[in-house]
Amino acid sequence: MTEQMLSPQILLAIVLMPLAAAMAAGLFGRWIGRRAAHLVTIAAVGASFVLSAQVAWQVFTGAVPVYNETVYTWLVSDGIRMEVGFLVDSLSALMMCVVTFVSFCVHVYTIGYMHEDEGYQRFFAYISLFTFAMLMLVMSNNFMQLFFGWEAVGVVSYLLIGFWYTRPSAVFANMKAFLVNRVGDFGFVLGIAGIVYFTGSLDYQDAFAAAPHIATSQLSLGGDVAVSAITLICILLFIGAMGKSAQVPLHVWLPDSMEGPTPISALIHAATMVTAGIYMVARLSPLFEQSAVALSFVLVIGATTALFMGFLGIINNDIKRVVAYSTLSQLGYMTVALGASAYSAAIFHLMTHAFFKALLFLAAGSVIIGMHHEQDMRKMGGLAKVMPITAITCWIGALALIGTPLLSGFYSKDFIIESVHESARWGATYAYWCVLIGVFITAFYACYS
């Protein structure tokens, strides 16, 4: 063998093991029982993580070339191929590790958090299914599969926000999440349609190859009104990202999503799913780079989210909602980095944020267990003495969030701020002040909790 390649069997195994486990726990949960349900899902996600880590190691050390192959052709219609394929490069390898690692931690945690719940097996089925969908999304090499993963994580998110379906507030919250995301998806689908219109293909590489051509084209909006095609397509795609990554004004569903069980808030509504929009824009950087207008739009939206959602974190008393607003604000930081063309900084912050925010949520959940499902912080206080591990880990999470030097959040957040400072793009000055004041706000509410 002259050159090693990633084997499609391993990649398929990474994706399909969580799906198989989800089916086992979801369809046969009643017969296999609680213990088997959590064992099979944890084993599957754990194995996925180990394989992902191995793949990432090979990719980052340069032992294997970028993998970009189709594994299955679903249908060919009018020359447009709809396929299942994997693109495994550094970006997807990094995302795979983050997704499976956080998912694994959340699976283990769930044993403790949900052990009295009626829907124990159902819950494990959902989170494994989510892991499958998210992996499909990040490993995709075409827009079709990206959209499939995009909607599949949306479905699971919807199911999980309404997990306690007898609570009216949970049902309201999941309906809200569903509707708001449809608004975003509308833009997303139109954006994909625009790309297919120009390239006749759903493949990423074809779209990237056509990017300079799209950049010089105009799209007629009826009559004499025409706009730059690339700007329109990028803004439409970004509207999709705004829905999923909860940017103003499509952010309203995220705080309400806290109606779901805490492990979900950690996995889906903090660490992974909400970062899908950030991932998508970074993945499509060759397209976004062609449109300064679209990037300015991204920058301003992100900055607004980063600052103004931070303010809301201050006045909340529900421990989970404080963390939720902080998530909104941090997603705003990532979006700002995208808008400043610092895609790597956005992904870097995505990764560090996934860890410390999942940690904060799980610690908050641990407090909620310790307090017998009390979420109002005004009824807490002085818990450090009785819950030392929770308190210490929560402090680590909070310090990382604030950006304490040497901790993860410090590097990622500082470089976003510096990048915006450096950027000459329209809106960068506004964004710089937003993210700078945001630092103060973040520190304030993080400590207050």
Place this chain on the structure above:
Amino acid sequence: MTFHGQARWAESAQAHATHDHAHHDDAHHDEHGHADHGHGTPHESPWVVTLPLVLLAIPSIAIGYLTVQPVLFGGALADAIQVAPENDVLRELASHFHDPLSFALQAPLHPPFWLALVGVLLAWYLYLRSPQTLARLASVFAPIRPLLEQKYYFDWFNENVLAAGSRGLGRWFWRVGDQTLIDGLAVNGSASAVAALGGIVRRVQTGYLYSYAFWMMIGLAALLGWFLFVG
């Protein structure tokens, strides 16, 4: 406020004990063994909860330090992310960055460090040292408090303008489109039109022989008249 300061749960513990959330079999998983504390007292969570916390705490501390160089400046993501040279702000920053440790030590030279510190100290002062100042601040900011409590009125707008508007539009379509046009005109309308037509035709179809003979005579007269005067 959660971990430090006054233990505000102490007074609510009694209330919790009475409507206990069925939290008995913790002791089974629990290594800290304090089942005898009663149900209202907070306690450390079982290991399946604390283990993920510890697992996540490790990258929260270290991953930034370990990966900042390759990810941001070493081109680790270069095969996936394309940046036009004139937009490449990270390359500009690379010249200021040598290694993660010295960058961290230079943190006090940048404004974010001081802003974060002020934020932390202010929170500590307001919540743990001087809640009176907090109350005074709250009254100063009272005018903007509704704005924040209503989350900038986004929900209000969505529920009362967008959702209510869509419902109103739907109701309008139902009344005008469904009830008036489809039910009224198309469904009931065709029925009543047929009924009205039947009413007219019924007058002709009397069933009396003399009336049919009479109609035949009128027809004959009309035909003859047509041949004579027109044809």
